[in-house]
Amino acid sequence: MAGLKRFKYTDKDHAAIVADCIERIKQVYGEAYWNDFEEDNAGVMLIEAFAYIADLLLFYLDRQANESYLPTAQERQNLINICKLVGYVPKNAVSAQAEIKISIDEPHASDITLPAKSQISTNAGLIFEISGDAVIKAGELFATVNALEGETYTDNTGVSDGNKYQEFYIGRSGIVEIQEVLINNEAWEYVDSFVEYSESDKIYSAEIDAWQRGKISFGDGKNGAVPEKNARIYVTYRVGGGIRGNVAPNTITSVRDVAKDADGNTIPVKITNEDWASGGSEPESINHIKLYAPRYFKTQDRCVTQDDYETFAIYYGGIAKAKAVVRERSGEANIIRIYVLSYGQKSSSVAVPNETLKNNLLEYLENYKMLTDWIEIENGTWKAVDFSGEITILDGFNAADILEKINAALNSLMDIDSREMGEALRISDVYAIIDNIEGVDYVELVTPSETVNAESNELLTLGSVNFTIKTVNNGSSGKNI
Numbered sequence: 494m495a496g497l498k499r500f501k502y503t504d505k506d507h508a509a510i511v512a513d514c515i516e517r518i519k520q521v522y523g524e525a526y527w528n529d530f531e532e533d534n535a536g537v538m539l540i541e542a543f544a545y546i547a548d549l550l551l552f553y554l555d556r557q558a559n560e561s562y563l564p565t566a567q568e569r570q571n572l573i574n575i576c577k578l579v580g581y582v583p584k585n586a587v588s589a590q591a592e593i594k595i596s597i598d599e600p601h602a603s604d605i606t607l608p609a610k611s612q613i614s615t616n617a618g619l620i621f622e623i624s625g626d627a628v629i630k631a632g633e634l635f636a637t638v639n640a641l642e643g644e645t646y647t648d649n650t651g652v653s654d655g656n657k658y659q660e661f662y663i664g665r666s667g668i669v670e671i672q673e674v675l676i677n678n679e680a681w682e683y684v685d686s687f688v689e690y691s692e693s694d695k696i697y698s699a700e701i702d703a704w705q706r707g708k709i710s711f712g713d714g715k716n717g718a719v720p721e722k723n724a725r726i727y728v729t730y731r732v733g734g735g736i737r738g739n740v741a742p743n744t745i746t747s748v749r750d751v752a753k754d755a756d757g758n759t760i761p762v763k764i765t766n767e768d769w770a771s772g773g774s775e776p777e778s779i780n781h782i783k784l785y786a787p788r789y790f791k792t793q794d795r796c797v798t799q800d801d802y803e804t805f806a807i808y809y810g811g812i813a814k815a816k817a818v819v820r821e822r823s824g825e826a827n828i829i830r831i832y833v834l835s836y837g838q839k840s841s842s843v844a845v846p847n848e849t850l851k852n853n854l855l856e857y858l859e860n861y862k863m864l865t866d867w868i869e870i871e872n873g874t875w876k877a878v879d880f881s882g883e884i885t886i887l888d889g890f891n892a893a894d895i896l897e898k899i900n901a902a903l904n905s906l907m908d909i910d911s912r913e914m915g916e917a918l919r920i921s922d923v924y925a926i927i928d929n930i931e932g933v934d935y936v937e938l939v940t941p942s943e944t945v946n947a948e949s950n951e952l953l954t955l956g957s958v959n960f961t962i963k964t965v966n967n968g969s970s971g972k973n974i
Contacts, residue, residue: 505551510544563783569703572782579790580685583782585701586669587810588731589642589738589773590849591745591766595627595752596635598763603755605629605762607638610645611750613764615740620644620733620749621770627752629762639849640745640766642773643669643733650709655722657713668707669734671699675727676720687716694718705776738773739838742766771835772811772850781910796861799829802868806831809857811850813843814873814952816914827866831858832873832914832950841909843952845872873914877956878907878945880923882938884960890932892962900958902926907955914952918945934965 515530515537530537559565566572573583595607607627614620622645627638650661653676663671674681674697681695690696696717698710707730711720720726745766752762777785789808792801799817806815814834821828833854835846846854851870858868880903886895905911906926907918920943927936947953 505548505555507541507544507548510547511540514540514544563786567779569776569779569782572779573700573703576782576786579786580794581782581786581789583786584774584777584808584810585705586667586734586776587772587774588669588734589736589740589770590811590847590853591621591640591642591740591770592768592847592849593621593623593627593638593640593745594635594765594767595629595638596763597629597760598634600632600634601629601754601760603631605752605754605760607748607750607752607762611748612644613640613745614747614749615744616746617744619737619740621738621745629752641731641733642738642770643731645672645729645731647727647729650726650728653720653722653724653726655719657711657719659711659720661709661726661728663707663709663728663730665730665732666704666706667732667734668701668705668730670731671701671707671709671728672731673729674699674709675729677724684717687712690717692716692718734773735775736773736836736838736840738770739836739844740766740770741838742768745770768847769844771844771847774811774813774836775840778910792861794861795863796858796866797863802829802831802858802862805858805861806833806854809854811835812846812854813909814914816873816950818949820869825865827863828869829862829866830869830871832871834873834875834914834952841904841907841955843873843875843909843954871950873950873952874948875952875954876945876947877954878918879940879956879959880938881940881957881959882936882961884927884936884962885934886932886962886964887934888964890964892964895930895932895962896960898930899927899960902930903955903958907953909952909954912953915947915949916953917947918953920944 518527527536560568560571563575566575576583593613597605607623609623609625611623612620613623619642621640621642624639624641627636629636646665648663650663653659681697683699684690684696685698687696687698692714694717696712700708702708709728712718743765746764748762748764751759754760785804785807788800788804792804796802796805799819802817803815806812812833813836816832818830819827820830833846833851834843835850837844855868855870862868886892906922918941920938920941923938923941924936927933945953
């Protein structure tokens with residue numbers, strides 16, 4: 494329409510808002526009424542105060558728009574909510590698993606039992622719980638049992654008011670798993686969604702949020718039963734998880750509970766983990782969620798392609814990297830070999846998974862595989878890539894700052910969450926990320942001297958970083974740690 498001014502939607506910063514306000518005032522009132530737009534004018538002060546508030550509001554509006562989409566969201570809880578739309582549940586921290594050997598010095602006349610959920614620990618006090626009863630048979634000297642890092646708690650989370658859509662929050666944080674919900678001492682069943690259930694089904698839904706706090710939800714009396722009024726609700730859950738649980742062999746040596754024989758006598762036992770604990774991992778990173786949520790949706794809850802097997806192996810939890818290879822095709826079955834690596838003790842490190850983790854993964858994949866597929870789980874390998882050379886920086890830049898930025902850039906390039914097994918490292922990528930650092934004039938790499946290739950079951954990781962720094966004008970000025 495005539496007379497309407499086209500609005501500049503991209504001019505949303507403070508200075509642009511001030512300029513638009515002044516221009517609008519001039520158009521409406523004319524310079525005869527207000528012509529002093531110097532910064533010390535009281536009216537300009539009010540305009541700038543308004544522009545500050547508008548700039549802030551527009552910033553938050555932009556952030557809200559970004560948080561509505563998977564590729565642009567940055568807040569973990571928003572990503573969790575978005576992923577519900579495609580049935581993907583971002584992984585929380587995962588507890589490490591260990592195989593524990595429980596032994597006695599001399600054979601006993603009756604069975605000796607260390608009951609399930611008994612706590613054992615490392616010398617540093619990191620707690621594990623055994624998964625089932627550990628029984629040393631009469632006349633034998635040892636037994637083996639699986640253990641999970643973390644502690645189990647049972648809390649009374651509240652009392653039902655008899656209304657529909659009830660929600661109860663668990664007060665403790667750091668939750669990795671919600672195991673059981675009891676209402677008036679009766680176990681209710683966990684479900685992902687209430688949609689397909691009736692008013693008589695005793696079901697609940699559970700969610701662990703971005704801060705690892707737990708929430709329990711119930712139905713509306715039409716899709717899922719409503720807990721009766723004044724019913725007490727007890728929740729059993731586990732707290733722990735993370736790479737801290739990937740402890741070295743022979744470090745889990747303390748027993749916090751007691752073992753007893755058939756007569757109830759306390760029997761002293763020794764424990765140890767003869768292999769590494771493995772499978773412990775931190776909560777899934779934001780970048781990893783954005784990468785794997787679409788991949789998981791594409792699987793449609795079944796393993797058909799090699800990508801499907803890799804995605805489900807990662808989704809299981811505790812597996813850092815997976816590579817599926819069709820080893821053999823025959824008239825009866827396809828043999829799918831999956832190479833896997835677990836997370837190591839340090840951030841961005843990998844390790845060989847123990848047999849317990851691999852067996853549990855195999856059992857999990859059996860639920861999704863094609864009927865004619867035969868699955869084998871094997872250890873992957875990794876190769877550390879060392880970086881060294883000479884970097885010339887421009888005059889006026891600090892060598893220590895440049896080295897810090899180089900280390901950060903290489904850590905990002907070799908981050909295990911962003912690299913795949915079998916993926917080569919192009920030397921041009923190394924030159925590019927270093928050349929793009931402000932203050933770097935040019936770089937001469939000694940190692941790697943060419944593109945580094947990887948086997949299909951091999952992951953390239955970050956090795957040592959050792960660069961000599963010199964300035965354009967006055968020669969050497971620093972060396973990397």
